[in-house]
Amino acid sequence: MVISCSVLLPREEFSRFYLRKSIAYYDGILLPSNVIIPSTTVELIKTKLIQALFLERFDYNYLPQVLQAKADAAITGMGAVTVESLGRALEDLFLPEIIKILSINKELRAKEFVDRQERINFLTTKAKESGITADDLEKVMNAGYLFIPFITSYSRNIQGNRVGVNIEGGIIWYHISSTLEPPRLVPLVQKSSSAFGSAILGKKYHEFIWGGEELSADEFATLSAVNAYVKNLQTLTREVPVFKLSAEIVSAGGGQIAFKSGNKEGIKLDDKFDIVEFFEDTAGIPKAKSIGCALVTKIANNKDTTKTIRYSEARTFIGRAEPGMLAIERPRLPIDLGLRFVSFPLKQRNDQIQNFGGELGLTFNVSNIFKLPHFYIPFSIGYGFPSDNTIERYYEIGLGLHKKFYLPRFSFGPLITGKYAEISNNNKESGLCAEFSGIVELYLNPDFAFGAKGGYHLGGGKEMKTEGLIWSVGFNYNPPTLPFDPLGFLRGYAGI
Amino acid sequence: MSKTLTLILTIMMVIIAGCAKRQMIPATGEATFVETFSPAEVTILATGVGSNLNEAEKDARYQAVNFVLLGGTDPLLQTPEEKTKFEMIKNLILDKDSVRKFISYEDDKYQKRVKLPDRRLKITKIMRVNKRMVEEFLIGKAVIKSREEISEAIGTPFVMVIPQTTKDQSPIDMLNANFLYKKGAQIIESFLTARKYDVQVPDQTVTIGELVSALAENREIKEDISYALALTIGCDIYITFTVDVTSGRHGTRKASVGVRIYETTTARLLGTETGYSPEVATSSDQVVMESAFNDCMDRVLSRMTAYWKDDIKKGMQYKLIVKFIGSYSRDKIESIQFGITDIVSSIANKTKENVISDKTIDLLLWAKADEYENARKIYSALKGKFEAKFPDYKMNQITLNRKLIVVQVKKG
Numbered sequence: 076m077v078i079s080c081s082v083l084l085p086r087e088e089f090s091r092f093y094l095r096k097s098i099a100y101y102d103g104i105l106l107p108s109n110v111i112i113p114s115t116t117v118e119l120i121k122t123k124l125i126q127a128l129f130l131e132r133f134d135y136n137y138l139p140q141v142l143q144a145k146a147d148a149a150i151t152g153m154g155a156v157t158v159e160s161l162g163r164a165l166e167d168l169f170l171p172e173i174i175k176i177l178s179i180n181k182e183l184r185a186k187e188f189v190d191r192q193e194r195i196n197f198l199t200t201k202a203k204e205s206g207i208t209a210d211d212l213e214k215v216m217n218a219g220y221l222f223i224p225f226i227t228s229y230s231r232n233i234q235g236n237r238v239g240v241n242i243e244g245g246i247i248w249y250h251i252s253s254t255l256e257p258p259r260l261v262p263l264v265q266k267s268s269s270a271f272g273s274a275i276l277g278k279k280y281h282e283f284i285w286g287g288e289e290l291s292a293d294e295f296a297t298l299s300a301v302n303a304y305v306k307n308l309q310t311l312t313r314e315v316p317v318f319k320l321s322a323e324i325v326s327a328g329g330g331q332i333a334f335k336s337g338n339k340e341g342i343k344l345d346d347k348f349d350i351v352e353f354f355e356d357t358a359g360i361p362k363a364k365s366i367g368c369a370l371v372t373k374i375a376n377n378k379d380t381t382k383t384i385r386y387s388e389a390r391t392f393i394g395r396a397e398p399g400m401l402a403i404e405r406p407r408l409p410i411d412l413g414l415r416f417v418s419f420p421l422k423q424r425n426d427q428i429q430n431f432g433g434e435l436g437l438t439f440n441v442s443n444i445f446k447l448p449h450f451y452i453p454f455s456i457g458y459g460f461p462s463d464n465t466i467e468r469y470y471e472i473g474l475g476l477h478k479k480f481y482l483p484r485f486s487f488g489p490l491i492t493g494k495y496a497e498i499s500n501n502n503k504e505s506g507l508c509a510e511f512s513g514i515v516e517l518y519l520n521p522d523f524a525f526g527a528k529g530g531y532h533l534g535g536g537k538e539m540k541t542e543g544l545i546w547s548v549g550f551n552y553n554p555p556t557l558p559f560d561p562l563g564f565l566r567g568y569a570g571i
Numbered sequence: 572m573s574k575t576l577t578l579i580l581t582i583m584m585v586i587i588a589g590c591a592k593r594q595m596i597p598a599t600g601e602a603t604f605v606e607t608f609s610p611a612e613v614t615i616l617a618t619g620v621g622s623n624l625n626e627a628e629k630d631a632r633y634q635a636v637n638f639v640l641l642g643g644t645d646p647l648l649q650t651p652e653e654k655t656k657f658e659m660i661k662n663l664i665l666d667k668d669s670v671r672k673f674i675s676y677e678d679d680k681y682q683k684r685v686k687l688p689d690r691r692l693k694i695t696k697i698m699r700v701n702k703r704m705v706e707e708f709l710i711g712k713a714v715i716k717s718r719e720e721i722s723e724a725i726g727t728p729f730v731m732v733i734p735q736t737t738k739d740q741s742p743i744d745m746l747n748a749n750f751l752y753k754k755g756a757q758i759i760e761s762f763l764t765a766r767k768y769d770v771q772v773p774d775q776t777v778t779i780g781e782l783v784s785a786l787a788e789n790r791e792i793k794e795d796i797s798y799a800l801a802l803t804i805g806c807d808i809y810i811t812f813t814v815d816v817t818s819g820r821h822g823t824r825k826a827s828v829g830v831r832i833y834e835t836t837t838a839r840l841l842g843t844e845t846g847y848s849p850e851v852a853t854s855s856d857q858v859v860m861e862s863a864f865n866d867c868m869d870r871v872l873s874r875m876t877a878y879w880k881d882d883i884k885k886g887m888q889y890k891l892i893v894k895f896i897g898s899y900s901r902d903k904i905e906s907i908q909f910g911i912t913d914i915v916s917s918i919a920n921k922t923k924e925n926v927i928s929d930k931t932i933d934l935l936l937w938a939k940a941d942e943y944e945n946a947r948k949i950y951s952a953l954k955g956k957f958e959a960k961f962p963d964y965k966m967n968q969i970t971l972n973r974k975l976i977v978v979q980v981k982k983g
Contacts, residue, residue: 091681181821182852209823209850216821325679353685355693361685397624399684399694 091401093320093340095187096218097134097180099173099251100125101165102143104244105156105225112229119301120242124224127305128246128312131341132320134184136176136219142168161223162249162260169221170258173251177216185211219251220317221260227267231293236276240296242304243269248315264315268307270558272299274567284566299563306408307556313406314555320404324350325386327396330483333386334402337375342387344442345449346371347405347521347553350396367394368405368521370481372448390448392481393518405521407553409440410561411451413526415549419459420532421469421498422540430469432459434547437561438477449479453490454565461498471496471541477514486516490528498539508534508541522553602638607869610765611703612675613639616682618695627694629668632677635698636670639705645873647706647715650880656714664708673708675701702869716880728807728879729769729973732759733797735811735831742797742811743773754857755814755828755864762868766876773800798838802890805972808841808875809833814860819850826859830871834878835974836890836935842874886920886937889946889976891953893932894969896981904929907961907980914956918942918949946976953978 104117129135149164150156185207226244233239245267249260273296274280280295282288290298312318320342322334332350336342350367369389377385389402396402413436421430434457442450452474459469475492490512497505512530519525525548532545605614615638619631640647640657648654664670676699683695710717733742734752746752756772763770801809813829826848832841846867848859882888893911895904908927912934915922919936926933936949943949954966957980965983968976 178821185852207852209820209825209852212821212823212852323680353683355685355687357688398679399624399681 099136101223127309216253266311270303272296275570303560337377348402351401411438415547417547420543429462430459451477506536602634731806731809801835816856823850825850826863828863892977
């Protein structure tokens with residue numbers, strides 16, 4: 076089975092506010108004939124993918140199992156599979172049912188589209204009608220989408236005592252165009268991703284750090300790869316312009332913006348939103364341009380209409396926002412990758428040793444766990460090159476807590492880190508350390524920042540002391556996707 | 572020397588090229604009518620342009636109020652006199668800072684926001700202008716006349732409302748048979764009574780007299796039963812309407828209504844407006860119909876008010892029919908015709924002759940409202956002056972109502 080794509084429609088236009096979409100899916104995975112993949116892995120990918128793509132911004136149109144079985148049969152009977160032929164094959168099977176579901180629910184879903192202006196016109200105030208117009212119903216009927224997952228490559232390899240699993244694949248999105256007669260599945264976009272996971276052979280893992288199902292090394296490596304794979308596909312789906320959350324900025328001041336979107340759309344703390352302004356060229360054509368970026372600090376409870384908070388709030392850290400501009404989602408993983416040049420303090424037998432080196436950091440955004448915006452758990456691995464020839468190497472592993480405060484273009488905040496440090500010379504010596512520091516970052520763009528850290532480092536072993544001033548300079552990057560699940564990767568590597 | 576000259580020429584060319592690049596960008600505010608929200612308020616979609624958001628919003632408010640005052644087909648300021656008076660107080664009302672007081676609602680959402688190539692900002696948003704407040708402000712500043720003033724001058728306008736029918740249908744039967752039409756008439760009535768017009772929807776008790784039918788026939792509008800009804804009732808203006816409710820996409824309902832205003836005495840069409848409702852998910856035809864009426868009634872009434880204001884200058888309009896009974900010599904009939912037209916001219920501000928024949932005189936007259944407050948006084952004056960001028964002849968009334976004076980002349 077070959078999946079090729081000749082026509083995919085580019086959709087780059089932005090809506091002034093997000094129109095809720097309804098999603099259906101093919102409950103199977105397209106596999107090329109040369110890819111052999113365990114059925115448990117297929118089931119795991121399916122389950123995790125559906126969990127990841129069941130975003131709160133979507134309504135779901137569940138298709139009966141009997142139709143899914145018919146779709147399986149139709150796809151199996153196809154020779155060369157293209158995006159178009161696949162769409163045509165599923166059109167007759169799925170669309171009548173989806174259109175039926177949309178028709179039944181259209182008035183309920185269309186209530187979402189009745190905006191404030193319509194809520195206070197004659198029809199709603201005097202005639203006590205719902206105010207739902209044919210245009211609103213048309214939007215609901217035309218907001219249907221269908222996705223089909225596919226895998227293009229799967230491999231398992233063993234190197235030494237480690238097992239690795241690689242997955243490559245993606246999803247094809249179709250738009251259900253109900254304006255056409257009869258309705259058609261129009262290819263929208265194809266998103267591809269790849270991910271890997273690894274584990275130590277013979278080690279027993281658990282699904283979660285603390286608890287969950289017991290897993291073998293193979294199973295854990297697969298789970299780690301699948302987690303990364305589906306997270307990537309989730310972000311890639313959120314990046315599709317028609318699925319991006321967008322809302323008009325209703326107020327702006329003091330570096331804060333407010334916009335009409337909330338937990339109903341699944342907004343989370345520290346979600347990034349581009350601030351977008353339209354610029355008209357001399358030909359009169361408006362073009363959207365990002366002029367800034369903001370991080371969500373307060374989420375509106377718009378599920379419950381009786382609540383008073385109607386607008387979500389976000390802190391602008393790049394650019395200046397004004398009412399009427401748009402806040403458009405900028406989907407990114409809740410993790411920063413850092414690479415820094417560091418001066419580690421090191422004393423041996425009261426002799427101060429110059430110890431420069433590098434540090435690799437993974438900073439996990441945990442704002443949603445602690446319900447505190449701009450709150451992070453940084454994990455770092457540092458490697459030093461001491462000037463004393465008697466010391467072969469210096470390395471440290473740290474885990475900390477970091478709170479950021481944002482100013483235009485800058486962020487600053489305290490960092491407390493607990494560390495394990497080790498030096499190797501004739502004798503290996505290790506010790507526990509603590510670091511109290513402050514970090515200042517300059518944002519070169521919404522995802523890339525230049526940072527500097529300064530603070531005090533203390534602790535160490537009997538001979539080795541790591542007391543003194545510590546400083547570092549480096550870069551931080553907030554990626555949209557990663558080829559691995561950072562936590563799974565660390566657990567797989569460390570065997571925990 | 573040549574180097575200096577080259578340098579000067581180069582600088583000049585750069586300046587000219589720089590100037591040539593700059594374009595005039597025709598970006599000014601604009602406004603369009605959205606709906607009549609209530610008898611006092613209209614919803615306007617206004618676009619404002621400014622150097623920043625604050626300025627653009629001020630401009631949008633200015634554009635919205637300016638539209639109500641001067642824009643569209645039926646602005647508040649209609650006559651040249653009103654516009655001239657308005658120029659003197661323009662700054663009091665259209666000042667970009669104070670215009671806000673006339674805005675009763677401003678949407679917090681922007682329909683459009685775009686930066687123009689010259690760095691100015693253009694915004695579009697929904698606003699509701701309190702038209703009544705603007706009107707009262709203009710009345711207070713003596714720019715326009717209040718309805719009370721107009722009413723005092725020429726009496727309260729009397730309007731008849733009936734559905735528009737084909738020649739085979741009776742509007743009264745249609746009103747009785749079709750609830751939608753009855754409801755339509757009620758909606759128009761509510762708009763008219765809110766503006767203090769006297770309204771009548773005719774019922775079965777109204778019978779069109781033979782004479783009126785004959786008059787209608789003479790005017791070659793024999794199939795227009797509405798005209799005959801209006802003349803019978805004696806209204807100043809009559810309104811006919813059509814209603815069409817259709818099923819839209821996805822089972823929605825949509826209504827379109829057509830409203831026509833006529834001058835009773837001549838059956839002259841004063842204005843036609845069409846209103847549309849949005850396609851709405853509803854099972855009630857009345858709701859979409861009322862929405863469609865809301866869409867056009869403000870314009871209909873503006874058109875009617877404009878006509879009424881225009882009429883105030885000429886006086887109160889009447890249709891006068893004189894019938895000659897018996898046979899007359901050519902000289903005599905002409906002498907009587909001249910006599911009657913002279914008498915009418917003396918009591919009227921203006922006259923307009925429709926038909927003058929051996930048998931009838933059919934004309935329109937605009938009587939001085941302060942001297943002749945009703946048809947009877949005109950008839951009385953006409954009769955008195957005629958019988959004084961032609962003592963051998965008698966003038967008697969046949970029909971007399973608010974708009975129609977039908978008399979006969981015969982040898983006494």
